[in-house]
Amino acid sequence: MAGIEHLILIVPIGPVDIEILTALGSALSAVFRLPAGKGEMLPIPPEAYNYRRRQYHSSRILDLLKPLRSPGVYRVLAVIDEDLYVPSLNFVFGEADIESGVTIISLARLRNEIYGYPPDNKLLLERTVKEAVHELGHTFGIGHCPDSQCIMYFSNSLEGTDRKGPSFCHNCRSKLTHRSIG
Numbered sequence: 001m002a003g004i005e006h007l008i009l010i011v012p013i014g015p016v017d018i019e020i021l022t023a024l025g026s027a028l029s030a031v032f033r034l035p036a037g038k039g040e041m042l043p044i045p046p047e048a049y050n051y052r053r054r055q056y057h058s059s060r061i062l063d064l065l066k067p068l069r070s071p072g073v074y075r076v077l078a079v080i081d082e083d084l085y086v087p088s089l090n091f092v093f094g095e096a097d098i099e100s101g102v103t104i105i106s107l108a109r110l111r112n113e114i115y116g117y118p119p120d121n122k123l124l125l126e127r128t129v130k131e132a133v134h135e136l137g138h139t140f141g142i143g144h145c146p147d148s149q150c151i152m153y154f155s156n157s158l159e160g161t162d163r164k165g166p167s168f169c170h171n172c173r174s175k176l177t178h179r180s181i182g
């Protein structure tokens with residue numbers, strides 16, 4: 001059952017809109033040509049919370065999620081609706097642990113409302129898929145790309161995320177094909 005061994009497991013950490021999880025499943029499966037499945041919701045780990053910053057430490061959550069990698073699970077994408085940080089940055093949209101193939105993205109800063117604009121579900125979905133493809137791209141050994149249209153372009157602002165396209169540039173795409181299976 002080769003297919004089963006290549007599953008991308010999408011795991012909600014705390015409550016996450018089912019519509020977003022479903023859309024992520026089909027988008028990721030199309031981009032990486034791997035089956036994607038939704039796992040059980042896991043509780044938000046209180047030990048990853050930083051009371052001073054009022055954010056969750058994304059690397060600590062990733063560490064806790066590493067055991068989810070199993071012979072049947074090729075990549076893990078955790079989705080959380082809370083703000084994430086790493087010590088060197090004010091916030092992160094997501095993070096990838098390249099060695100384990102476990103990634104996390106946060107929806108907290110992808111919503112228009114946060115910035116005083118009217119809610120836009122379609123845009124939220126597009127941004128979520130972009131962040132997910134970007135983080136998973138890292139687990140295939142693809143680093144940041146200088147092409148501002150490429151999904152692997154580093155963006156730490158929503159403008160940057162909105163500006164870039166939903167897919168890999170030619171160069172990054174070729175790295176993906178060499179490293180992914182099938």
Ligand SMILES: [Zn+2]
Nearest residue numbers: 134138144154
């Ligand atoms: Zn990145």
Ligand SMILES: [Zn+2]
Nearest residue numbers: 145150169172
């Ligand atoms: Zn690129």
